[in-house]
Amino acid sequence: MKRSDFVAIAALAAVFAVFPLVVPTALVNIGVYALIYALTAIGLTLLMGLAGQVSLGHAAFFAIGAYTQAILVTRYGVPLPAAAIAAVGLAMLAALLIGLPLLRLRGHFLALATLGLGIVLAVSVNEMEFTGATTGIFGIPKPEFGGRLYDSPEEYFWLMAPIVLVGLLLARGIVESRIGRALSAVNDSEVAAESLGVDTFRLRLQVFVLSAGYAGLGGVFYAHWLGVVSPSAAHFSMSVEFLLISVLGGLGTVWGALTGAFAVEFLDEAMREFIPVLVPGAAGEVQLVGFGIVLVLIVVLLPGGLHQATRRLFARRRPAAVPVSSGDGEPEPRRAARPERGSPLLEVRGLTKRFGGVVAVDDVSLDVRAGEIVALIGPNGAGKTTCFNMISGVLEPTSGEVTVNGVRTDGRKPHVFARAGATRTFQNLQVFRSSTVLGNVKVGRHLRSRAGLLRGALTLPARAEERMITAAAVRCLDAVGLAEHAGQMAVDLPFGLQRRMEIARALALEPDLLLLDEPMAGLSGAERRELAALLRRLREDGMAIVLVEHDVAAVLSLADRVAVLDDGKLIAFGPPDEVRQDPAVIAAYLGEDADVRD
Numbered sequence: 153m154k155r156s157d158f159v160a161i162a163a164l165a166a167v168f169a170v171f172p173l174v175v176p177t178a179l180v181n182i183g184v185y186a187l188i189y190a191l192t193a194i195g196l197t198l199l200m201g202l203a204g205q206v207s208l209g210h211a212a213f214f215a216i217g218a219y220t221q222a223i224l225v226t227r228y229g230v231p232l233p234a235a236a237i238a239a240v241g242l243a244m245l246a247a248l249l250i251g252l253p254l255l256r257l258r259g260h261f262l263a264l265a266t267l268g269l270g271i272v273l274a275v276s277v278n279e280m281e282f283t284g285a286t287t288g289i290f291g292i293p294k295p296e297f298g299g300r301l302y303d304s305p306e307e308y309f310w311l312m313a314p315i316v317l318v319g320l321l322l323a324r325g326i327v328e329s330r331i332g333r334a335l336s337a338v339n340d341s342e343v344a345a346e347s348l349g350v351d352t353f354r355l356r357l358q359v360f361v362l363s364a365g366y367a368g369l370g371g372v373f374y375a376h377w378l379g380v381v382s383p384s385a386a387h388f389s390m391s392v393e394f395l396l397i398s399v400l401g402g403l404g405t406v407w408g409a410l411t412g413a414f415a416v417e418f419l420d421e422a423m424r425e426f427i428p429v430l431v432p433g434a435a436g437e438v439q440l441v442g443f444g445i446v447l448v449l450i451v452v453l454l455p456g457g458l459h460q461a462t463r464r465l466f467a468r469r470r471p472a473a474v475p476v477s478s479g480d481g482e483p484e485p486r487r488a489a490r491p492e493r494g495s496p497l498l499e500v501r502g503l504t505k506r507f508g509g510v511v512a513v514d515d516v517s518l519d520v521r522a523g524e525i526v527a528l529i530g531p532n533g534a535g536k537t538t539c540f541n542m543i544s545g546v547l548e549p550t551s552g553e554v555t556v557n558g559v560r561t562d563g564r565k566p567h568v569f570a571r572a573g574a575t576r577t578f579q580n581l582q583v584f585r586s587s588t589v590l591g592n593v594k595v596g597r598h599l600r601s602r603a604g605l606l607r608g609a610l611t612l613p614a615r616a617e618e619r620m621i622t623a624a625a626v627r628c629l630d631a632v633g634l635a636e637h638a639g640q641m642a643v644d645l646p647f648g649l650q651r652r653m654e655i656a657r658a659l660a661l662e663p664d665l666l667l668l669d670e671p672m673a674g675l676s677g678a679e680r681r682e683l684a685a686l687l688r689r690l691r692e693d694g695m696a697i698v699l700v701e702h703d704v705a706a707v708l709s710l711a712d713r714v715a716v717l718d719d720g721k722l723i724a725f726g727p728p729d730e731v732r733q734d735p736a737v738i739a740a741y742l743g744e745d746a747d748v749r750d
């Protein structure tokens with residue numbers, strides 16, 4: 153986490169400390185609601201901004217927290233903190249049960265399911281005697297700790313403020329952590345992040361469960377402040393309010409949850425004050441319409457929320473300074489030894505892919521051994537990329553087997569391929585657009601580091617690992633001659649350098665097997681020679697490399713073996729000299745071109 157975060161937290165702490173002293177009690181009361189909703193919105197901002205998932209029913213988790221707290225405290229006399237742990241735990245459990253089946257699917261299934269959950273819960277609490285039906289549960293006491301009763305808006309504000317600040321701090325920690333980096337990469341290119349070992353489903357599920365935990369805790373504080381929990385806590389309008397807070401604040405940052413909460417609550421209050429002045433005799437509904445119009449205007453004019461507006465005001469241009477030296481003496485985490493040279497790393501058996509009537513890849517079998525470069529060549533549309541996609545888990549084969557390092561990976565997701573010790577680059581570049589060159593390569597260290605959600609949130613235990621990740625990423629950038637560009641935004645690099653950055657990103661994984669899809673495309677002559685030299689060095693180190701390449705001359709001079717695909721079929725597989733004289737290959741692909749035969 154950045155130093156500026158700690159400065160911001162300290163400044164906020166000071167503001168929160170004096171806020172109840174300098175504003176009237178009625179406004180402090182609004183501030184209390186803002187803090188309760190901010191807590192909920194922090195989780196929602198993480199879910200929507202970081203994990204790229206939408207929840208339309210977050211009030212359900214809020215209500216689960218509020219009702220559980222109310223029932224445990226009023227009916228069973230459970231001490232407040234223990235009840236709060238159970239309440240938050242139950243909200244998280246509900247999210248786990250919903251997320252497990254749904255987050256495997258792409259698209260807006262989670263949004264729909266949470267909408268459904270919200271409706272089911274709102275109707276259920278309204279009907280069930282256990283939850284007090286329409287009247288809800290009364291008599292929830294104000295909290296009392298160490299003989300101090302938190303019953304006034306001022307006291308309650310001071311009780312909640314540190315909790316919200318800690319919640320923000322933890323969320324910031326996650327955004328800046330290994331997990332945050334991986335999720336941001338998923339938002340930019342899911343397939344590339346997966347190919348570097350990021351288990352998208354698992355991370356999204358974790359963030360969803362965490363976001364429900366934040367909502368559950370918001371519900372706990374809501375219950376104690378109101379003293380009553382009624383079905384309105386689970387109402388759809390609550391979910392909308394949480395969404396508005398997150399979107400208005402700005403999904404790009406967890407700070408947005410706090411700004412959004414205060415903006416929405418005070419705006420709400422201002423509307424109640426001013427609309428009757430502007431529209432005499434206006435009742436509550438009209439006030440809400442005005443409130444809605446203002447919000448729509450803000451969202452339309454400021455799609456990035458208040459966060460974006462403040463950034464436009466204060467920020468000049470990124471990027472922040474990034475260390476470009478790898479010489480900080482941090483030891484590398486030990487990696488299992490590379491497989492012995494010549495041992496089989498990739499075994500492909502009978503690989504076939506049909507797209508409707510088209511057989512793009514037809515019964516291809518080949519093997520690749522540690523310490524060799526295999527080139528996959530063939531005319532346009534021969535099936536090379538489809539083959540790569542099946543081998544790397546991006547496409548499910550119609551039939552056939554893929555084994556990497558002894559692990560069956562066919563039909564599994566790309567992160568399984570990565571875990572088996574292999575990764576790939578892409579013909580159409582898959583740059584993590586919202587990140588720097590160094591940030592891109594750091595994602596490549598995902599599997600070579602460990603910090604999970606909790607360690608990321610707590611920041612400090614992950615610091616040493618973060619330094620190692622940076623050092624290793626800089627070394628990989630060095631290897632492809634990009635160290636001086638480390639701090640630049642990846643999208644600002646010219647195409648050729650982006651290609652090299654993708655290779656550095658793949659190298660950061662320290663794979664045993666590296667698949668490169670047209671790595672020479674778009675590179676200058678000098679860059680091609682440098683890349684060839686790098687690939688030879690990697691081969692010397694015992695890495696196995698498979699490349700699809702149209703520069704046949706380069707391929708024949710570089711590869712140990714060449715596989716030739718034509719119309720989905722493997723028509724030749726052997727040393728370059730053999731392949732270039734193969735009549736079938738000459739007829740299908742090489743032709744009589746003197747350059748190639750040279």
Ligand SMILES: Nc1ncnc2c1ncn2[C@@H]1O[C@H](COP(=O)(O)OP(=O)(O)OP(=O)(O)O)[C@@H](O)[C@H]1O
Binds near residue numbers: 507530532533535538
């Ligand atoms: N998603 C798809 N749906 C339908 N057909 C596809 C799909 N992907 C590839 N194909 C077809 O499969 C065949 C092989 O395509 P593929 O992209 O694998 O070839 P390639 O050898 O990589 O070609 P290039 O050198 O042009 O990249 C082509 O006929 C292509 O039209």
